[in-house]
Amino acid sequence: MVKVVVCGAAGGIGQPLSLLLKQSSLISHLALYDIVNAAGVASDLSHINTASKVTGHVGKDSLAEALTGAHTVVIPAGVPRKPGMTRDDLFKVNASIVRDLAQACAQYCPTAFILVISNPVNSTVPIVCEVLKKAKVFDPRRVFGVTTLDVVRSSTFVHQIKPQFEPHSNRITVVGGHSGATIVPVLSQVKQVRFSDEEIKTLTHRIQYGGDEVVKAKDGAGSATLSMAYAGARFTNSLLEASVGGKRGLVESTYVHLIGNPGAEWNVQATGGLQYFAQDVELGPQGVAQVKALPDLSVEEKKLVEIAIGELKGNIAKGVSFITEGG
Numbered sequence: 001m002v003k004v005v006v007c008g009a010a011g012g013i014g015q016p017l018s019l020l021l022k023q024s025s026l027i028s029h030l031a032l033y034d035i036v037n038a039a040g041v042a043s044d045l046s047h048i049n050t051a052s053k054v055t056g057h058v059g060k061d062s063l064a065e066a067l068t069g070a071h072t073v074v075i076p077a078g079v080p081r082k083p084g085m086t087r088d089d090l091f092k093v094n095a096s097i098v099r100d101l102a103q104a105c106a107q108y109c110p111t112a113f114i115l116v117i118s119n120p121v122n123s124t125v126p127i128v129c130e131v132l133k134k135a136k137v138f139d140p141r142r143v144f145g146v147t148t149l150d151v152v153r154s155s156t157f158v159h160q161i162k163p164q165f166e167p168h169s170n171r172i173t174v175v176g177g178h179s180g181a182t183i184v185p186v187l188s189q190v191k192q193v194r195f196s197d198e199e200i201k202t203l204t205h206r207i208q209y210g211g212d213e214v215v216k217a218k219d220g221a222g223s224a225t226l227s228m229a230y231a232g233a234r235f236t237n238s239l240l241e242a243s244v245g246g247k248r249g250l251v252e253s254t255y256v257h258l259i260g261n262p263g264a265e266w267n268v269q270a271t272g273g274l275q276y277f278a279q280d281v282e283l284g285p286q287g288v289a290q291v292k293a294l295p296d297l298s299v300e301e302k303k304l305v306e307i308a309i310g311e312l313k314g315n316i317a318k319g320v321s322f323i324t325e326g327g
């Protein structure tokens, strides 16, 4: 039983994510941190009859109290997209929010798992890792970019055109990153159903730009929150089951620091040595137990991965230099 902290807990994602985590029997203490309203959210959730304790922490001065003793810190803090914005447009605001939270983690819970939801994930994960490197507490097995929503969308969208594909238990690997063209669903490896070339093309595009459907429908009121909370809770629960629940063989696609992680040697050949990449990862007691080898890719998927690598290079460099060049 462990302490889990949600940073940005009063937000559109933070609230339903905290609600879902309140239902976990592996969490003994759910600490909700935000710059506003976390006390109210915590009071509300604390009336739910599960065993975990819920505490609310508002403002920077309460960060130490929120983070101390944390086993896992989930970060959905920051601004979401509005119509017409890309995830990269969020960098200006979210980069410093994530940097400050990572610095606080380095100070108050240096061995915690850090799960980054705040966009642009392709750059915010490098920011967290660089902050931890600077503080000399970095362990590549313990930092994750949460790309689970791309995986969840993949199963859902496939099921919508192939009803015989059961969406809840069938997982589709999604590699690359978490923005538009960097999202590469590996549909060629789906064994349960067959697709035409046209179906693959349409599905791939929909998965890559699924977030835009929600941004457009919300019409200025934000981006995916409920499906993201579901996806964030799924990833958090998988990590808790593997790290404290003793479950073996749990695999999730997630964006990690490849270099230094067990099993990621394929990366030199496959990506030209990219520092960060989303891929299937087996989770274990220390976080990443093993980064799986890239699955076999179709000719089309190989082309998409090439495009993703090109874009990721810039996204990663932007995150890294934000810290190394004193952002």
Ligand code: NAI
Binding pocket: 007, 008, 009, 010, 011, 012, 013, 014, 033, 034, 035, 036, 076, 077, 078, 079, 080, 081, 090, 094, 097, 100, 101, 116, 117, 118, 119, 120, 121, 146, 147, 148, 149, 150, 178, 222, 223, 224, 225, 228
């Ligand atoms: P929101 O605006 O509803 O909530 C954000 C929360 O963060 C607010 O409560 C705000 O007070 C809080 N916050 C701002 N600065 C903070 C700080 N310094 N410390 C702690 N909390 C702080 O936004 P929403 O919709 O919850 O989205 C949050 C982030 O998640 C956005 O960056 C969004 O782009 C990202 N996102 C990521 C997805 C993914 O798949 N990884 C999917 C959807 C959204």
